[in-house]
Amino acid sequence: MKKYDIGIDLGGTKVLCALIDKNDKEKKVLFEIKKKTKKEKGNKKVTAKLLEALDELFEISNIKKEEVDSIGLAVAGQIERTSGTVIDACNLNLKNLEIKKILEEKYLIKTNVFNDVEAAAIGELVLGAGKNHNNILCVFIGTGIGSSLIINKKIYHGASGSAGEIGHIIVDLNGRSCSCGGVGCLEAYASRSAIESRIQGAIKKGRKSIITELTQAQHISTKYIKQALDAHDEVTSQYVNEAIEYLSGGLASAMNFFNPELIILGGGLIQGIDEIYLKTVKLAKAKALKTASEKTEFKKAQLGDYSGVIGATLTEEYNNVF
Numbered sequence: 001m002k003k004y005d006i007g008i009d010l011g012g013t014k015v016l017c018a019l020i021d022k023n024d025k026e027k028k029v030l031f032e033i034k035k036k037t038k039k040e041k042g043n044k045k046v047t048a049k050l051l052e053a054l055d056e057l058f059e060i061s062n063i064k065k066e067e068v069d070s071i072g073l074a075v076a077g078q079i080e081r082t083s084g085t086v087i088d089a090c091n092l093n094l095k096n097l098e099i100k101k102i103l104e105e106k107y108l109i110k111t112n113v114f115n116d117v118e119a120a121a122i123g124e125l126v127l128g129a130g131k132n133h134n135n136i137l138c139v140f141i142g143t144g145i146g147s148s149l150i151i152n153k154k155i156y157h158g159a160s161g162s163a164g165e166i167g168h169i170i171v172d173l174n175g176r177s178c179s180c181g182g183v184g185c186l187e188a189y190a191s192r193s194a195i196e197s198r199i200q201g202a203i204k205k206g207r208k209s210i211i212t213e214l215t216q217a218q219h220i221s222t223k224y225i226k227q228a229l230d231a232h233d234e235v236t237s238q239y240v241n242e243a244i245e246y247l248s249g250g251l252a253s254a255m256n257f258f259n260p261e262l263i264i265l266g267g268g269l270i271q272g273i274d275e276i277y278l279k280t281v282k283l284a285k286a287k288a289l290k291t292a293s294e295k296t297e298f299k300k301a302q303l304g305d306y307s308g309v310i311g312a313t314l315t316e317e318y319n320n321v322f
């Protein structure tokens, strides 16, 4: 009997595989395997890591392949949904990886592949902050900025799948270059990596910051940004506030354009630093048109690390149409 589903979240730093009871409405994770993917790059190495994690999940849970109804795989990258191919995932250095085919051939389990942000958005829609809502904008702010639009409880993809990319709306015509190749995108101003490069630039120019002591030349993670803010570090708070100004401006534009019932904010920077969430919401509401901000509610994402794996098991059902 097919009693289970497997959800997988494959991101730039980790792969998380979770076994979920198919009939549990709350989609509680029964068993999970988490592995770091930081050093594994490229089609071959990432696939090997993924298969290793899945084999371990079967081993620790003592479940047979025949008992699993479907695998939902969420990948941080561009996906061709019909063939289940990862066209491009720059954080993992994947190119044209036919991962659906590989998994179906090995495990003989029906597999669907999705983008990680859309899976997380569906997770939040069905079981998290988006329950009882129809039209939602989900924005995840971490290393980059990912987002997804939900219209009438379905993901809206647009003509070629890029709908809802708020991270790449242009906030400065003559501005910083963005990872997408464009210029002046919101992601280059309001993501954690944007804050990191601004702080590093100031330190290089001779400004003093507690960040130097805290990080010991490692990269400036959300944890260190929070510690520096708590210590009232001037440089950190200047660039965090700058990021909040841009982020709230971007969200206000999205509110005016899309007029959603609900905006769900998630991702490391939002989950890790309450001050960023609260200030962003307040400013976005103040900057948007009154008619838009009156009806738009804000909530924090609620499923945390599990939004991707849970969403991946549900996404087929809530996937598009447009």
Ligand SMILES: [Zn+2]
Pocket (backbone or CB within 6 Å): 167, 168, 178, 179, 180, 181, 182, 183, 185, 187
């Ligand atoms: Zn961009």
